[in-house]
Amino acid sequence: MANLTMKGLLKKSKSSKPSELLKNTRELLIFLNADKDVREQKCKEKMEELTKSMLEIRTLLYGNGESEPNKDTCAQLTQEFFREDMFRLLIASLSKLNLETRKNATHIIANLQRQQVQSRLIASEYLEKNIDIMDLLIPGYEEGDIALSYGAILRECIRHQVVARYVLESNHMKKFFDYIQIPNFEIASDAAATFKELMTRHKSTVAQFLSNNYVWFFQEYNSQLLESQNYITKRQAVKLLGNMLLDRSNSDVMVRYVCSLDNMRILMNLLRDPNKTIQLETFHVFKLFVANENKPPEIANVLVTNRSKLLRFFGDFNIEKEDMQFEADKAELIKEISILEPKDIKDFSSVLSFREHCQIAC
16 A cells, blocks of 8 residues: 555656645645644645645655656755755744654655755755754754754754854854753754764864864863763763774874873773773773873873772773774783883872872772
């Protein structure tokens, strides 16, 4: 039955111009957004009509499982969709759509982000001129049940560097530390996925952002994510931290991060976490502190002071599956700690403060 329905839609689409289909869809969205007193039955009829139109657009873009989408039709749909500002209209309408129509809207937008017309990425050009749409999308994480739709669309937009740069440089960036800790697991996980996309996709843009915003960003990252009481938040945060610091584009940021005694304290405490996954992800970050050839005296002295406990800990530290790279890294870390020499330091207060707060080494 589903195949017959899709075939029927595709057949109908061939006789309908994309422009007519989009025009009808646009009129339906405007109707549903209008602030007027309309009979409930009328709204229901319009919503059913809109659901069919959205499914028809999706079928044109993705095909029906048996036939591939027509490239010329997709190109025309892409051009007219953005020319008529339907992206903004769809975003404004999300809260009024039923579940099926919202899903189709998300799939349509995802497809259109990738469509090229004469080697031009129309979506990127559109978003650059309408970047304020991100100001509508990002707060969508505060919209309860439909937050996941906002999140899915936001990640598709972040595929474009111009969008990622805007979000990273905006005041919205600080909100992600709250969104990642929303009590609703699905919404928090979705926000974490978007945050990861922001921090890893466009490497040069991310490197510039971290360089310009190092202090506040890592203060928030450490206190809200790495020191979170939530296991999942902590696990995702330490893994992402490793990905960021080990990326060559962020080499300057990595050097700055591993020269901080406070940062090392947090990582050493994470090594004590009862969860093996968190311990392993933490190990990949902690080894950067040890491998740093230009360790600040306070870091070198703390490692020397706690040498025996650290060597005992890493000597017993193993993972379930065989991993030659892990074993090589661990052997190198143990060797480096074993041969470390203390360095002259004028102010021992920082070391004492560290020992008071770092439970693993004291």
